[in-house]
Amino acid sequence: MKAEIITIGDELLNGQVVDTNSAWIAKHLGALHIPVFHITSISDKANAIKAALQQAEARADVIIMTGGLGPTRDDITKATVADYFGTTLVRNDTVLAHVESIFRRKAGKLMPTMNIGQADVLANAAVLFNDVGTAPGMAVERGGKYFAFLPGVPFEMKFLMENRVLPMLRDTYKSDVFVYNSYILTVGIGESHLAEQIADIEDALPPFITLAYLPRIGMVRLRFTGEGSDIEALTSITNSFKQQVVERVKDYVVSVDNRSxxxxxxxxxxxxxxxxxxxxxxxxxxxxxxxxxxxxxxxxxxxxxxxxxxxxxxxxxxxxxxxxxxxxxxxxxxxxxxxxxxxxxxxxxxxxxxxxxxxxxxxxxxxxxxxxxxxxxxxxxxxxxxxxxxxxxxxxxxxxxxxxxxxxxxxxxxxx
The missing domain is CATH 3.90.950.20 (CinA-like)
Structure with a gap:
């Protein structure tokens, strides 16, 4: 099973906003053994959205798209996605009542007319009700592929992922191939010197285990990634190689898990x-x-x-x-x-x-x-x-x- 993440917004492409959503989503999909193979950032243009969906549908099983679900004119995701799936938008009365209640509670006044459109959802989608915001998420299944369309606001996206998307994926989209990641954090040794010291261990890794070097200033994190159908055997074999590295460079090892x-x-x-x-x-x-x-x-x-x-x-x-x-x-x-x-x-x-x-x-x-x-x-x-x-x-x-x-x-x- 493969996943792809698509983030929408010109602000992501011009550097005005840093895409933190993708890293968060990828981390949580990884915990379900659903690896992310592609992350794509695209502009707020209909042709870009359709092209990205077409490519993702051809190569991934789970597609998560964030952004473009707001009430302003540049938020065109819903209309574009409806056209992509050959469906229409319908007004959801429950969502509309929720959006109106948010404005009454927070602003003490009537909801602006433009926000009515936030209650419009794909006719063929399951509504992912957004308790913490005004933009609902939507989920569509087609040809064995799962699509989730989520708001780009980080705290709203996280709420919908944790409470709507991840539970469904956990129960329904079980993979027969497990991905196991294990980490070592080293401090005080450079990437090239570290690679030299463990070259023979890296050369001995079986084809189903890879080693990645993730350097930062003053430190290097090593990530062992194993893929296989037997999670217990995969964990054991991967950790045996990890332990060899720990013993080899123990003077520089700070952590053997994914902590900072x-x-x-x-x-x-x-x-x-x-x-x-x-x-x-x-x-x-x-x-x-x-x-x-x-x-x-x-x-x-x-x-x-x-x-x-x-x-x-x-x-x-x-x-x-x-x-x-x-x-x-x-x-x-x-x-x-x-x-x-x-x-x-x-x-x-x-x-x-x-x-x-x-x-x-x-x-x-x-x-x-x-x-x-x-x-x-x-x-x-x-x-x-x-x-x-x-x-x-x-x-x-x-x-x-x-x-x-x-x-x-x-x-x-x-x-x-």
Whole structure:
């Protein structure tokens, strides 16, 4: 069984909006062993919609289309899809009453005339009632193929997928071929060096197991994907190869499941009963934002000091004026005092401090743009390191965040 996702909207093609719907849908279809083989983004044009549907119907069993179900003139999906299936649009009184009630409840006034059309659905479709929005979803089955047409608003799409589409697929569209994914997250080793170290293991993989390298700044996630009819055997064989890789590069392995680095740090620190704080200059709170984006971070994260100016470094963290005058804000001596100051102020077991020249300006001959100093204060020592990233501002900040978290992870493993 194969799936295809089609997203509609000129805003997706011109970069105004990032398509997060496809990744979310693909992840949840994968959990049902329905792999996505194509993801297509198309414009709000009738010919583009019809062409995409025709191609998807020829090569996929499950087609999920999102977008273009709103009340405005550019939302032409329903009329185009009705033409594609050779059917008409009919008004659904239940949906109409629901849309009217939303306007009365939220706006306290009558519904605009243009919203009446949101109650029009394909005559040959099953209505996917949208409890959380005004645009209903629709499902059509033809020739053994399943089509779902969903609104593009992410929270509405997710509601309809979780409560309407996925339960139906789970019960009805059972695949005789299982897809099993297993993951390893490594930190501190580059993609090419990692590939060299495990080349013989990769060469020994059977044809039904593939290995994908998913690099990000400072880390590489490995994904083993196995396909077969016996899920138990598939899981066992895939994990045996995964374990060989874990043993080979164990010094760099952070996680053996599909968690982010930040999730691993939060959960590991919480389990160990240790706490963290940050003192950030060039990262401007980016490290603390990454940490606190993880549910449960409050169990281990105590607080952050964004000390951008020298005065703030002195006032909040008690960094010595002499240190700043002699070594400068971007120095290992300064970040050492920042990290130790954060530990003291927030009463934590660990602290990360950053100070650097993110760019594009501010660099000097001795400290060019991309120069970043990081310190991690732990239970028994404070470690410092200077990096020379030499990228643009956004990348320099991202590299600093990952480097700081990696230094924390390495110290935590040593001390704990």
């Amino acid at each position: 680095f930040e999730e691993v740090l939060v959960q590991t620190c919480t389990s160990a009963g240790v706490t963290l704080s940050t003192a950030e200059s060039c990262t401007g709170g980016a490290i603390s934002a990454q940490i606190t984006a993880v549910p449960g971070a409050s169990q281990m994260f105590q607080g952050a000091a964004v000390v951008y100016s020298n005065q703030a470094k002195m006032d909040v963290l008690r960094v010595s004026p002499d240190t700043l005058a002699h070594y400068g804000a971007v120095s290992e001596q300064t970040v050492k005092e920042m990290a130790e100051g954060a530990k003291r102020v927030f009463g934590t077991d660990y602290a990360i401090a950053t100070s650097g020249i993110a760019g594009p300006g501010g660099g000097t001959e001795t400290k060019p743009v991309g120069t970043v100093c990081i310190a991690v204060a732990g239970k028994s020592e404070t470690r410092t390191q200077t990096f020379y990233f030499k990228n643009d501002r956004a990348i320099n900040i991202e590299r600093t965040v990952v480097a700081g978290l990696t230094m924390l992870w390495n110290m935590f493993r040593k001390e704990e």
